[in-house]
Amino acid sequence: MLGEECLDPQAVEVREVPTDETAEREGFIGSPTIRIDGRDIVPIEGEPVGLTCRVYRTRDGSVSPIPDREDLRDALRRHHQHST
Amino acid sequence: MTVVVFTCNHCPYALAWHERLLAVASDYADRGVRTLLINPNDAERYPRDSAEAMRERVREEGPWPAPYLRDEDQEVARAYGAQTTPDVFVLDAERRVRYRGAPDSDHGDEVANSQWLRDALDAVLEGREPDPAQTDPVGCSVKWKA
Numbered sequence: 001m002l003g004e005e006c007l008d009p010q011a012v013e014v015r016e017v018p019t020d021e022t023a024e025r026e027g028f029i030g031s032p033t034i035r036i037d038g039r040d041i042v043p044i045e046g047e048p049v050g051l052t053c054r055v056y057r058t059r060d061g062s063v064s065p066i067p068d069r070e071d072l073r074d075a076l077r078r079h080h081q082h083s084t
Numbered sequence: 085m086t087v088v089v090f091t092c093n094h095c096p097y098a099l100a101w102h103e104r105l106l107a108v109a110s111d112y113a114d115r116g117v118r119t120l121l122i123n124p125n126d127a128e129r130y131p132r133d134s135a136e137a138m139r140e141r142v143r144e145e146g147p148w149p150a151p152y153l154r155d156e157d158q159e160v161a162r163a164y165g166a167q168t169t170p171d172v173f174v175l176d177a178e179r180r181v182r183y184r185g186a187p188d189s190d191h192g193d194e195v196a197n198s199q200w201l202r203d204a205l206d207a208v209l210e211g212r213e214p215d216p217a218q219t220d221p222v223g224c225s226v227k228w229k230a
Contacts, residue, residue, distance in 0.1 A: 052132075053094060053095045
């Protein structure tokens with residue numbers, strides 16, 4: 001998808017959040033969390049930080065352990081528009 | 085026959101499979117199959133899996149066709165060797181495990197319909213060996229106490 005959006009796949013940084021302290025420091029609300037330049041692609045207000053699994057809703061309303069591909073694509077495009 | 089499902093409130097895999105598992109509980113209840121939903125997660129670190137949070141969820145979503153039980157000391161999950169939420173076990177009348185694993189092949193596809201679990205139940209009810217008798221459990225890891 002990054003290639004489709006003319007972005008560099010090598011720019012992806014995978015970070016492990018191994019401890020509660022790290023989660024607190026990072027404002028980490030569950031795995032997986034995808035951020036673009038520090039901004040969550042699907043921000044959730046009031047979610048507690050912690051080492052937990054993250055629940056996403058896909059666009060058809062289903063529960064999913066990963067974000068909807070189109071939410072990710074939209075976030076990439078928003079970022080691209082704001083940064084150019 | 086008994087279906088034991090280790091599950092929880094906060095795992096997206098458990099939530100994705102939840103309705104399908106409740107459907108199995110309903111569909112097989114009158115064939116002598118009892119379903120137990122057991123939450124083994126450490127509620128101290130994961131308050132969404134506390135007994136109160138479980139009660140609240142059942143109040144909001146229920147009634148469910150299966151009891152939602154709390155494995156507070158995690159002894160049950162350890163005895164079964166539960167790895168994930170969900171992790172499904174089918175026990176026959178002699179309490180032998182006849183199937184263990186995921187409900188079906190795809191948490192993201194409701195059409196999958198808990199078919200592995202349904203096939204296992206049908207097999208045991210008909211006196212056959214389930215095939216497969218075991219699949220890899222898929223989900224979030226059980227949150228063990230430190």
